[in-house]
Amino acid sequence: LNITTPWGIAWVSIGLMGQVLFTGRMLLQWIVSEREKRSVVPAAFWWMSLIGASMLIIYFAWRKDIVGVLGQATGWAIYIRNIVLIYKHRRREILG
Numbered sequence: 001l002n003i004t005t006p007w008g009i010a011w012v013s014i015g016l017m018g019q020v021l022f023t024g025r026m027l028l029q030w031i032v033s034e035r036e037k038r039s040v041v042p043a044a045f046w047w048m049s050l051i052g053a054s055m056l057i058i059y060f061a062w063r064k065d066i067v068g069v070l071g072q073a074t075g076w077a078i079y080i081r082n083i084v085l086i087y088k089h090r091r092r093e094i095l096g
Helices: 006-036 045-065 066-095
Strands: none
Touching: 006 045, 045 066
């Protein structure tokens, strides 16, 4: 696990926190959808996706794992685009 140094522990912690966020987004989406009795994807889902993926990209870069970096980076544009769309829509609703 490469956690023999304090820096190693810090890097693994970043990776684990990123994975917790990335997994937590699915739990959040499930809970919100169950409450609404329909499929709902809250803005927090996309933020958790973006932050979790960013943390995992940093972790995988440290590990020199190109597969992990590319795997997380591919979703990045999708997460950002969905966040932009949500806030554009909200702004239009406010401004009328």
